[in-house]
Amino acid sequence: MTQTSTTHPQLFDRTALDLHRARAKRDALFLHDMARDEVEDRLTLVNRSFTRPAIVSGFGEIWENFSPNATIVPDSEVLDLEPGAHDLVIHAMGLHWANDPVGQLIQCRRALSEDGLLLVIMLGGRTLHELRSALAEAETRVMGGLSPRIVPMGEVRDLGGLLQRAGFSLPVADVVPLTVEYRDIVHLIHDLRHMGETNALAQRLKRPCPRQFFVEAEAQYRCHFATENNRLPATFELVCLTGWSPSDKQQQPLRPGSAKMRLAEALKVPETKLPD
Template identity: 75%
Template sequence: MTQAPKSQPELFDHSALRLHRNRHQAEALFLHDLARDEVEDRLTMVNRTFTAPAIVTPFAEIWRGALPNSKIVADEEVLDLTPGAHDLVIHAMALHWANDPVGQLIQSRRALAEDGLLLAVTLGGRTLHELRSALAEAETQVCGGLSPRVAPMGEVRDLGGLLQRAGFALPVADVVPLTAQYRDCLHLMRELRAMGEGNVMAQRRRSFSPRALFARTEAIYRQHFELPDGRLPATFELVCLTGWSPSETQQQPLRPGSAKMRLSEALKVPETKLPD
């Protein structure tokens, strides 16, 4: 199993993460419900019947009954998955909190039988970009500097690259953008805590923040993003990753120069010679 290198400082405090998740409120897990819907929709488009699925998730209750014969495991640093035992692994809404995301994907690939499917859903780079920018500007003005408050999220291109690094074949990454609306910043921050998605950055500020910081954040948020009805939008970006464990039976890309017809012949257009 692949683990985060202990010689490097960890980005996230997983002890704090477990505490936050233990305090979650079921009605606030709408992102996890949407992730499940997205996974179920995508599986209907795969011409395959999966008989031994595994689901990696921090909230097992969301996934109970989703797939017959599924094994549900927690998103621990070392996943409780048996190598080669599954034809489908779903990694659901947990990769953005992994100190070693490539390690999580490698473990998922090793758990797959040959030609098995990984379907991962995680939060992407534009998630909470409004809150992130408002907090950064407010903290600079009020506190004279920045501290880690909103976790960094991977961009879709970078997350797709992780699939290749983990050894998956036919990797695909795409984005499902979502926008929620809130009365004010306090409403948004309370909902994030209810989701179990509060700040668990290892280098986060441990002391209480001044009230002036949040008042200034609210003002900046409204200045730049307020909707006509006075509510505040918050972006959540779901990134969906799919990849297959390698198999000789999978479609392979053609070798360069192996085409049997010139592109101009296929398109039935005259070929234009480029200048030297």
């Protein structure tokens, strides 16, 4: 494959991300286990049997027993998926690390056969908002400025719009919130390191921070967010996106004004006119 140069700056350092993931510990990947459970639950609600699934994941071992027919590929910038070969594509816990998320979704759509399902699960906008706030306040106080420390993550409305931009039909986006409590900020950071989810931003600060920075971050975290039992809560927001590859067999919305019956008539209630 011939590599082409990109004209836009890369938000994430994929080499750093790969190194972080290589150091991850299986017993710390509870978010990925939760994501898999969520995917399995949602698929039971779909009145469809999928025989040619593909799974895009940075931790493919978690999905090895998902389906005997599943194709598992890494969430690299160019997905190793054959066009039109799959009736289901699951993009698991990696889209928040994509330099080109719309491009990733378009590649998934091209890998789907007609009327195939895409199911994305990823971290959303409120993830680690407590840590983000504490670190920003501490860095301003101790170091006199700000540097990128936590991945900017999309809000659910914006992420749902990405499905439409990528050409999917019947897009749906919703949120599964989760709060985990930690004894201190060091415990939280160690957990993130063991998940492979530490800072891989291309413009991250690459020199060590003074000890006072972490002392101040701990103080800010406790001041604004500590629970009654003096634990530190950390929010993880799982966003689930679903969309279908276009097909003439799918239900289509009625054109405005094409209804054959008034709403009041259908509900068998008197029609009320609004004042002018």
